[in-house]
Every structure is written in C-alpha cells, then in structure tokens.
Amino acid sequence: MKKRVVVGLSGGVDSSVAAYLLKEQGYDVIGLFMKNWHDDSVTISDECPWLEDSNDAMLVAEKLGIPFQTVDLSEEYKERIVDYMFREYQMGRTPNPDVLCNREIKFDVFMKIALGLGADFVATGHYCRKGTIEKNGKKIYQLLAGKDPNKDQSYFLCQLSQEQLSKILFPIGELLKPEVRKIASEQNLITAEKRDSQGLCFIGKVRLPEFLQQQLAPKDGAIVEIPSDFANYGETIPDFNSKEEELQYLSTKHTYAITDGKQVGVHPGAHYFTNGQRKGLAVGGTKEPLFVIATDVEKNVIYTGQGKDHPGLYRRGLYVKKEEIHWIREDLEISEDETLEVMARIRYRQPLEKATLYRTVSGLYVIFDNPQSAITEGQFVAWYDGPELLGSGVIS
Structure with a gap:
C-alpha cells in the first residue's frame, strides 16, 4: 500500500x-x-x-x-x-x-x-x-x-x-x-x-x-524621546542575595515616565507599536532615526530613543512563565535549579546567540552572553543545540 x-x-x-x-x-x-x-x-x-x-x-x-x-x-x-x-x-x-x-x-x-x-x-x-x-x-x-x-x-x-x-x-x-x-x-x-x-x-x-x-480604536498619545544618557542606564549593578534576584535584574525591562524625556510627536495608539520599531513614527528632525524602546498601553505613551545602539533597546535576559515553556525534546527538559547552555533567538532570521537557560520554581530565565536588542513581550524565544530546535517559550 x-x-x-x-x-x-x-x-x-x-x-x-x-x-x-x-x-x-x-x-x-x-x-x-x-x-x-x-x-x-x-x-x-x-x-x-x-x-x-x-x-x-x-x-x-x-x-x-x-x-x-x-x-x-x-x-x-x-x-x-x-x-x-x-x-x-x-x-x-x-x-x-x-x-x-x-x-x-x-x-x-x-x-x-x-x-x-x-x-x-x-x-x-x-x-x-x-x-x-x-x-x-x-x-x-x-x-x-x-x-x-x-x-x-x-x-x-x-x-x-x-x-x-x-x-x-x-x-x-x-x-x-x-x-x-x-x-x-x-x-x-x-x-x-x-x-x-x-x-x-x-x-x-x-x-x-x-x-x-477593527477592534482597537485609534487614540492619540505622546511620543516621548528618552536621551541615551538617561540616569537609569548608568546605574551600578547592585549586590544580589540570590541567583534568582540576579536573573530577575538581568531580565527586567526599563520603565519610564513622561518626565524622563521630551515629547517629540503624537501617535495614533500605543498598541499599534512594538519594541524596536522604526517605521510609522512620523517624527523628523532627529540626528539619527527614532526607535521604539518601550510602550505603555495603560497611559497610551510610546517611548523612543535615537539610533539602533540606544541603550534603552538592549538587555541581557528574558523570562518565560512556567505554563508557557514548551519542549519539543521533552527528554531534555531541565528541572528546577538546573541550567543548560544553548544557542537561542528571539525572532525569525536573527542569528543564533549564546545563552544559558535557568529553570526556577516559577519559570525559565534565558540569559544571553551579549545584550539583545528589542526583546519583545508576546514573541517567542527558541533554543537550539546545533541545528536542532529543542524548545521555546513566550517572552513574558
């Protein structure tokens, strides 16, 4: 047959x-x-x-x-x-x-x-x-x-x-x-x-x-530019009481208030924009192009920074909630307190980057050797061993 x-x-x-x-x-x-x-x-x-x-x-x-x-x-x-x-x-x-x-x-x-x-x-x-x-x-x-x-x-x-x-x-x-x-x-x-x-x-x-x-009504809000020498970027790394504290620190995104920068334009709705986005901001007159570094849908504000090397775009870690961790290779799944060295990517076509997975009681931290640009909530992180994709999770 x-x-x-x-x-x-x-x-x-x-x-x-x-x-x-x-x-x-x-x-x-x-x-x-x-x-x-x-x-x-x-x-x-x-x-x-x-x-x-x-x-x-x-x-x-x-x-x-x-x-x-x-x-x-x-x-x-x-x-x-x-x-x-x-x-x-x-x-x-x-x-x-x-x-x-x-x-x-x-x-x-x-x-x-x-x-x-x-x-x-x-x-x-x-x-x-x-x-x-x-x-x-x-x-x-x-x-x-x-x-x-x-x-x-x-x-x-x-x-x-x-x-x-x-x-x-x-x-x-x-x-x-x-x-x-x-x-x-x-x-x-x-x-x-x-x-x-x-x-x-x-x-x-x-x-x-x-x-x-169709579902999300347009609503004008402020586009705020954060300077690259914003005080929080230069803060000294604190002493940590536990490994998890350090992992949390490396995975926490920067938060901003309107007073941290200056308003440079108006947008039609924060939920139409995503981290790392450059097109569609319609703000001119800056030395380098503006990139979205954070969005606040509650207050309907978009935070931006000049140039693709703006420190607000980068961080070293991300977190995946326990219920959103997925292993294709279930036999290789790591248990609580275990780590695994992998190659990982946070978007399609991104070159694979060296990273370490840390499993905790609440979820999984992915810490990259080098800071990554525009880690975005709701997207998927996928981890590999050589050409083999082992698992993935939703970035939290």
Missing part, C-alpha cells in the same frame, strides 16, 4: 515543489488549500490574494495529476489566531501569528482533516528537516534547521509537539531556495517564478494598523 500524504498547497513555489517531490517518491498525494480569511477590507491591494493563491494551487495539483480541494478554516482561524492577536495587542504585547498558526491551524485543525482523509502524513513547504533517534527503546523526533541558512523556518515551528512531528514531512528541507525554483521551472509549475508571500500566515497582504483598528 502506498502511504498517503496530504500536502498543504498554499499556491506558492515551496509547497508546489513539496507536492511534486512526494509524488516522485511514490506517495499517494492529495493537495489541500486552506482558506483562512474572508475579510478583504483590510488587505492592501484590490486583488484578492487567497483567490489567486487557491487558483494557483489548483493549477499545480492539476499539472501534477493529484486530487485537490479547498478547506475553509476561517472560523477556527478567527477564534484561535485573530482573536488571540487582538487580545495580545490590547495588552501591549506583540504576538507571533505565524508560530501560532503552525501550532493551532496547520498542524492541528488541518492535520485532523488530513488524517480524516486517511492520510499517514501531512506535508508542507517549510524549510526545515525532521530527524528520528532511538532513546531507551523509544522513538524521538527532532526538529532540525533547514539546509538553506537564508530560508530556515524552524523558528516558526518551535511550538510543535512530538505527536505532531511524528506525522509531518518536510520534503524541501534539504534543498536551497534556488534549487526549489529550478525544480519548479523544470516541471513547468505555474508558481516557479511567483514571489514569496509576505504577511500573516495564509491571510495574505494585510495592513496591520487597519487590521487592528
């Missing part, structure tokens, strides 16, 4: 080539397109991206001679992703919908539909790889970085579980992007030259402020 694989055909080149490769490998392949969004009022252009994408996906399936259908997951997507995003932005956090979409939609709702169609596996066009090892007579699945260092998407899959990994295939994980495009054009797939999609997972080209304004 041929093993059956359901491929999430997104209408892009990566999933098209994934489907082609699986068919070549002798699998019984079915293509499914996920429709996750109905509201065209917040997409940037007049064209309707999901219609175009589903059409391209259908043409690819036709070319490959595989069955194809569209599944409408917009209800689940709204409930699990969109509502979550609004809640997070409202609290002044910056969510990562792509990580959530993989955990909640592609490899949960979508996976259940696929298994209902008799599939043995689900496959996507992600640039990452899966490894399998035996440990104490038990099979353990590894999530490994993709071969293409420019395209590695393991970070977006940092919340997957062993159970989900056991059912996933990543057919293009061993390839470089140019190789994927080459295969697509050799096979005359319509997606061969198609540009990579930007924007929310499966929604298409969405303008975030307009999108958020």
Whole structure:
C-alpha cells in the first residue's frame, strides 16, 4: 500500500515543489488549500490574494495529476489566531501569528482533516528537516534547521509537539531556495517564478494598523524621546542575595515616565507599536532615526530613543512563565535549579546567540552572553543545540 500524504498547497513555489517531490517518491498525494480569511477590507491591494493563491494551487495539483480541494478554516482561524492577536495587542504585547498558526491551524485543525482523509502524513513547504533517534527503546523526533541558512523556518515551528512531528514531512528541507525554483521551472509549475508571500500566515497582504483598528480604536498619545544618557542606564549593578534576584535584574525591562524625556510627536495608539520599531513614527528632525524602546498601553505613551545602539533597546535576559515553556525534546527538559547552555533567538532570521537557560520554581530565565536588542513581550524565544530546535517559550 502506498502511504498517503496530504500536502498543504498554499499556491506558492515551496509547497508546489513539496507536492511534486512526494509524488516522485511514490506517495499517494492529495493537495489541500486552506482558506483562512474572508475579510478583504483590510488587505492592501484590490486583488484578492487567497483567490489567486487557491487558483494557483489548483493549477499545480492539476499539472501534477493529484486530487485537490479547498478547506475553509476561517472560523477556527478567527477564534484561535485573530482573536488571540487582538487580545495580545490590547495588552501591549506583540504576538507571533505565524508560530501560532503552525501550532493551532496547520498542524492541528488541518492535520485532523488530513488524517480524516486517511492520510499517514501531512506535508508542507517549510524549510526545515525532521530527524528520528532511538532513546531507551523509544522513538524521538527532532526538529532540525533547514539546509538553506537564508530560508530556515524552524523558528516558526518551535511550538510543535512530538505527536505532531511524528506525522509531518518536510520534503524541501534539504534543498536551497534556488534549487526549489529550478525544480519548479523544470516541471513547468505555474508558481516557479511567483514571489514569496509576505504577511500573516495564509491571510495574505494585510495592513496591520487597519487590521487592528477593527477592534482597537485609534487614540492619540505622546511620543516621548528618552536621551541615551538617561540616569537609569548608568546605574551600578547592585549586590544580589540570590541567583534568582540576579536573573530577575538581568531580565527586567526599563520603565519610564513622561518626565524622563521630551515629547517629540503624537501617535495614533500605543498598541499599534512594538519594541524596536522604526517605521510609522512620523517624527523628523532627529540626528539619527527614532526607535521604539518601550510602550505603555495603560497611559497610551510610546517611548523612543535615537539610533539602533540606544541603550534603552538592549538587555541581557528574558523570562518565560512556567505554563508557557514548551519542549519539543521533552527528554531534555531541565528541572528546577538546573541550567543548560544553548544557542537561542528571539525572532525569525536573527542569528543564533549564546545563552544559558535557568529553570526556577516559577519559570525559565534565558540569559544571553551579549545584550539583545528589542526583546519583545508576546514573541517567542527558541533554543537550539546545533541545528536542532529543542524548545521555546513566550517572552513574558
């Protein structure tokens, strides 16, 4: 019996080539397109991206001679992703919908539909790889970085579980992007030259402020510039009574009052902005560009600093609450008072940085060897051992 694989055909080149490769490998392949969004009022252009994408996906399936259908997951997507995003932005956090979409939609709702169609596996066009090892007579699945260092998407899959990994295939994980495009054009797939999609997972080209304004009303507030010689930046490091006290100190973000700087402009709502953001402030006349260094959604104030080296952007540590720690490799999970040296990143495409995990009774501290720019609440920190992603957590 041929093993059956359901491929999430997104209408892009990566999933098209994934489907082609699986068919070549002798699998019984079915293509499914996920429709996750109905509201065209917040997409940037007049064209309707999901219609175009589903059409391209259908043409690819036709070319490959595989069955194809569209599944409408917009209800689940709204409930699990969109509502979550609004809640997070409202609290002044910056969510990562792509990580959530993989955990909640592609490899949960979508996976259940696929298994209902008799599939043995689900496959996507992600640039990452899966490894399998035996440990104490038990099979353990590894999530490994993709071969293409420019395209590695393991970070977006940092919340997957062993159970989900056991059912996933990543057919293009061993390839470089140019190789994927080459295969697509050799096979005359319509997606061969198609540009990579930007924007929310499966929604298409969405303008975030307009999108958020559906729920979060604009409200003018002050943009305050904090000088780089602000007194708190130069404070001497105190003596600590315990390791946890030191970890807390290294992970605590700077807080500001309006009186700590000068007002340089007005913004439409603090919840539309995020740490490290440079665009959209519309403040001119500064020597170096302004970056957001903190937001206060309660008082509706944005604090900024000049230049990407402003001390307000940097700190060495972050904290993950106990209930938001996630291990892909459950067998490597550290217990209270244990530490683990890892490589970690706090955003997609960021180069991996040396860090140490410290497990405490209440949660997990991640302390970097070098200070990190724009550590942002609501985003994910992911930690690795070499190419293998071991676990992740929501930055608190």
